[in-house]
Amino acid sequence: MMSRVQKGMVAGFAATVAVSILEAVNVFAGPWVQPFPSVVATLIGMEGNLAVGWVAHFLAGTLLLGALFGVVCPKLPTDTPETKGIAFAVAAWAVLMVGVLLFGDPRMFNAGGGFAVVAWMLVTHVVFGIVMGNVYARLVNRDKRAHDMSGAAAAH
Template sequence: MMSRVQKGVIAGLVATVAVSILEAVNLFAGPWVEPFPLFIAGMLGMPGNLAVGWIAHFVAGSVVLGSLFGILCPKMPGQTPETKGIIFAVGAWAVLMVTVFLFGDPRIFRGSGGFGMVAWMLVSHAVFGIVLGNVYARLVEREKRAAKLMDGVAPAH
């Protein structure tokens, strides 16, 4: 039996992979806006270091946001798991924007960034939330089905 945090981390990892595919297309076919891994690397004081950006992107998406979603999901508003995921991810996006403006360098949104970058980040966070909520709900449902199958079964040892 997995804890809510474990389910959240798995769902966060899957959602991060989904968003990373979008980011990879943006990075290699465009870039139309600054890729999120480069944005994160710049915020961490290592501008241009794509490896650091990807690592931070996966840690933040799976460990931080995934586990936080696992904790908060049962108490969140929304009718569907995907709606809960979008609400959560857009909230995470808002925290990121406030953090950048309060503690980071808001000039990163000028020039090649600007509104396009903010909009891209909002859309990619919404995609993250949809996948996060869907995978989390599937893990919960899978565990419920397994518990129902095991109901009344004697232990093997």
């Protein structure tokens, strides 16, 4: 049986993989907008280093957002796991945007398309939330089924 944090980290990793596939298409077929790993690398002071951006992207999606989602998921106000994931991911996107405005350089979006980058990041965060919520719910349900004692024999 995994803890909620562990389930969140597994779900965060799966969601990061899903978003990374979208980002890989953007990087290798386009790029249509500035890739998110490039934004992350710029935020941490390693502008232009996509490898560092990819690593930071996976670490943040798995260890930070995934673990945090595992903690707050039961408290989120929506009904379905996917909408819980969307609400969480959009909140994370909003924190990221505030972080860029307060600590980063908002002009970093100018080279890659301005509003298109912000919109792309919102869309990918929504996808991240859907996948994370779905995987997290599947892990929770798996643990519930594993501990279901309804068909067990009596102890005495």
